[in-house]
Amino acid sequence: xxxxxxxxxxxxxxxxxxxxxxxxxxxxxxxxxxxxxxxxxxxxxxxxxxxxxxxxxxxxxxxxxxxxxxxxxxxxxxxxxxxxxxxxxxxxxxxxxxxxxxxxxxxxxxxxxxxxxxxxxxxxxxxxxxxxxxxxxxxxxxxxxxxxxxxxxxxxxxxxxxxx
Amino acid sequence: xxxxxxxxxxxxxxxxxxxxxxxxxxxxxxxxxxxxxxxxxxxxxxxxxxxxxxxxxxxxxxxxxxxxxxxxxxxxxxxxxxxxxxxxxxxxxxxxxxxxxxxxxxxxxxxxxxxxxxxxxxxxxxxxxxxxxxxxxxxxxxxxxxxxxxxxxxxxxxxxxxxxxxxxxxxxxxxxxxxxxxxxxxxxxxxxxxxxxxxxxxxxxxxxxxxxxxxxxxxxxxxxxxxxxxxxxxx
Numbered sequence: 001x002x003x004x005x006x007x008x009x010x011x012x013x014x015x016x017x018x019x020x021x022x023x024x025x026x027x028x029x030x031x032x033x034x035x036x037x038x039x040x041x042x043x044x045x046x047x048x049x050x051x052x053x054x055x056x057x058x059x060x061x062x063x064x065x066x067x068x069x070x071x072x073x074x075x076x077x078x079x080x081x082x083x084x085x086x087x088x089x090x091x092x093x094x095x096x097x098x099x100x101x102x103x104x105x106x107x108x109x110x111x112x113x114x115x116x117x118x119x120x121x122x123x124x125x126x127x128x129x130x131x132x133x134x135x136x137x138x139x140x141x142x143x144x145x146x147x148x149x150x151x152x153x154x155x156x157x158x159x160x161x162x163x164x
Numbered sequence: 165x166x167x168x169x170x171x172x173x174x175x176x177x178x179x180x181x182x183x184x185x186x187x188x189x190x191x192x193x194x195x196x197x198x199x200x201x202x203x204x205x206x207x208x209x210x211x212x213x214x215x216x217x218x219x220x221x222x223x224x225x226x227x228x229x230x231x232x233x234x235x236x237x238x239x240x241x242x243x244x245x246x247x248x249x250x251x252x253x254x255x256x257x258x259x260x261x262x263x264x265x266x267x268x269x270x271x272x273x274x275x276x277x278x279x280x281x282x283x284x285x286x287x288x289x290x291x292x293x294x295x296x297x298x299x300x301x302x303x304x305x306x307x308x309x310x311x312x313x314x315x316x317x318x319x320x321x322x323x324x325x326x327x328x329x330x331x332x333x334x335x336x337x338x339x340x341x342x343x344x345x346x347x348x349x350x351x352x353x354x355x356x357x358x359x360x361x362x363x364x365x366x367x368x369x370x371x372x373x374x375x376x377x378x379x380x381x382x383x384x385x386x387x388x389x390x391x392x393x394x395x396x397x398x399x
Contacts, residue, residue, distance in 0.1 A: 013351040020218040108214035130374035
């Protein structure tokens with residue numbers, strides 16, 4: 001009798017973080033929640049492939065990232081530059097209260113959309129989700145140097161967009 | 165001389181202690197670098213702050229349903245019973261036991277009796293502390309640890325709600341007070357092979373530390389403030 005991994009419980013507890021990552025990648029909340037749902041469904045179908053004792057969060061993030069890449073590719077370049085033109089002005093405001101939070105989220109999502117996908121995923125994983133360089137490199141299957149140089153470009157672009 | 169690479173690695177906490185100290189000293193001595201560090205910290209704090217709201221937002225019903233779908237399949241009466249029996253003979257980490265008990269908790273409204281020991285439960289799309297965890301968050305002070313759950317920091321978040329970090333043998337997390345309940349803001353499983361005492365001795369999970377960092381407003385409570393907050397029902 002071996003200890004069963006806490007798959008179900010951990011999955012439920014990870015839902016808010018998965019939604020956050022999805023919002024950082026997608027251009028609107030509907031797409032983000034669709035992505036989160038597709039990730040959960042895929043994870044449950046392939047749960048046999050998860051190695052108990054390894055991190056469930058990294059595994060789920062990897063599934064989400066791959067599904068997102070598939071969507072982006074199938075959509076092609078068509079919608080790539082759809083982020084609103086006035087995003088730079090929009091992001092220049094400062095949040096004041098809870099009512100402002102949704103607008104602020106929209107602004108930051110728009111700013112993220114203006115980053116190329118390969119910078120966006122690195123910024124999302126490191127600056128928003130709090131993963132280390134090495135964990136991120138492993139999740140994305142990239143050399144660590146590539147991760148850090150994409151991060152430098154991405155954060156520089158965001159700094160400019162926010163007018164800081 | 166600080167290269168761009170080591171400047172950002174330092175900013176992101178990626179350097180070892182001695183290297184970090186060296187870069188910190190160079191940055192402290194250079195006004196331009198100091199300003200640049202401040203700008204990037206402000207950028208990250210605004211970016212992360214905007215997305216962190218999602219951690220405490222209600223989950224869409226369909227997403228919770230999708231995650232529950234599997235539990236309905238795998239945890240039936242027999243499985244739950246087997247799992248309880250297994251625990252009786254070979255005690256599992258508290259966290260492993262949760263898998264079964266949470267699933268039962270989710271069924272509480274329909275056919276199954278409510279489990280008395282699930283540590284988290286979903287209600288209205290939010291994840292809340294329950295039973296032993298809720299009890300620990302309600303009653304335990306950081307200085308007085310008892311049972312499997314230990315309380316770390318207590319502080320207020322930007323909205324003024326009281327939050328408490330906790331660690332048990334297989335996971336750690338952060339819960340913030342809503343009227344009458346503790347909402348789970350994040351929960352992180354112990355990395356492989358780092359259960360129990362080792363984990364506690366090793367300090368806070370870096371993911372949890374980052375979550376605390378982005379949630380906290382001001383300083384953590386000292387023992388006196390923690391006690392006073394408890395006396396006032398964590399309001």
